[in-house]
Amino acid sequence: MELLSLTITERRRSGNDLVPLFVFDNPLKFDSTVKWTLNVNDADYPLDADSLVLDNGIAVKNFYLAGYISLEEGIAIVPYPLQDTIQSKKYNVKDSNNNVYHIAFPVFVNDDIFNYKPLHDSLKLNGNILRFEGIKLKKPRRE
Secondary structure: EEEEEEOEEEEEOOOOOOOEEEOOOOOOOOOOOOOEEEEEEEEEEOOOOOOEOOOOOOOOEEEEEEEEOOOOOOOOOOOEOOOOOEOOOOOOOOOOOEEEEEEOOOOOOHHHHHHHHHOOOOOOEEEEEEOOOOEEOOOOOOO
């Protein structure tokens, strides 16, 4: 799976408010088929709005963004295979005193990010073994 690139900005909210706040610049917010989840400290939180407020006292150590397309059964929207889930790499918080995290994509994205990328590489087939980037992929045996 190719990991999404994100731009993360963290800062401390003024005052004594310690509640962690995530602000997400979601370019696909008007597409009802795209669903996002924010995994914070290995716990998933649905990201249904432009922001997510966690419970007071949660110390954010790391997080990543995951997304998927939720389609009704039997509906196909494009003739290209879709990835089940996409995600960003895990972001480790730089300053434990910060409690506001701004999440954005560094470039424009649309729902094409859910399409598998075409393979632009050569493949070598040797009998029942396929080699790709040094990895052996064997043809399954039929029984």
